[in-house]
Amino acid sequence: MGTPADNRPEWPEYFMQIAHVVKTRGNCSRRQVGAVVIKDRKILSTGYNGTPRGIKNCCDGGCARCASDAPSGSSLGECTCCHAEENAIVQAAYHGIKLKGSTLYCTLSPCLLCAKMIINAGLVKVIYDEVYKFSDQTQALFKEAEVKCVQLVNDK
Numbered sequence: 001m002g003t004p005a006d007n008r009p010e011w012p013e014y015f016m017q018i019a020h021v022v023k024t025r026g027n028c029s030r031r032q033v034g035a036v037v038i039k040d041r042k043i044l045s046t047g048y049n050g051t052p053r054g055i056k057n058c059c060d061g062g063c064a065r066c067a068s069d070a071p072s073g074s075s076l077g078e079c080t081c082c083h084a085e086e087n088a089i090v091q092a093a094y095h096g097i098k099l100k101g102s103t104l105y106c107t108l109s110p111c112l113l114c115a116k117m118i119i120n121a122g123l124v125k126v127i128y129d130e131v132y133k134f135s136d137q138t139q140a141l142f143k144e145a146e147v148k149c150v151q152l153v154n155d156k
Contacts, residue, residue, distance in 0.1 A: 018043070019035055019107050025050075027062075030066050034047070035085045064080075065080070100123075102122075109128040116141065118147060
């Protein structure tokens with residue numbers, strides 16, 4: 001029988017586990033995504049995907065695009081849901097929390113729009129769990145902006 005220390009996750013796994021818990025609040029009817037912004041091993045902000053504050057939840061019919069039979073990745077300009085990364089950044093701004101120099105943990109790799117927000121918010125690193133439409137353009141932006149973006153590899 002191991003000690004409690006044997007079962008403690010390393011920091012990256014710990015924060016990714018939290019991102020996976022955060023995603024359970026997501027109200028998008030198509031997929032749930034979670035994000036956590038960290039600095040100095042402290043949680044600064046969290047975000048999950050879904051409709052904006054005060055708007056009917058996506059899962060309750062708040063987003064016509066998500067309720068439609070539009071193929072995954074199509075008609076995104078019609079989607080009223082916010083991405084988890086977007087919400088984590090916006091929630092920090094809403095509460096006056098600086099994100100400069102922080103790291104974002106996300107359950108999916110960021111899209112191009114979120115990459116631009118991550119760069120402009122001053123985040124320096126992104127750690128994601130699963131790949132979702134991680135385009136060459138998104139990767140090139142991160143590289144040029146010197147934002148390290150890596151997939152978490154869990155060896156346990």
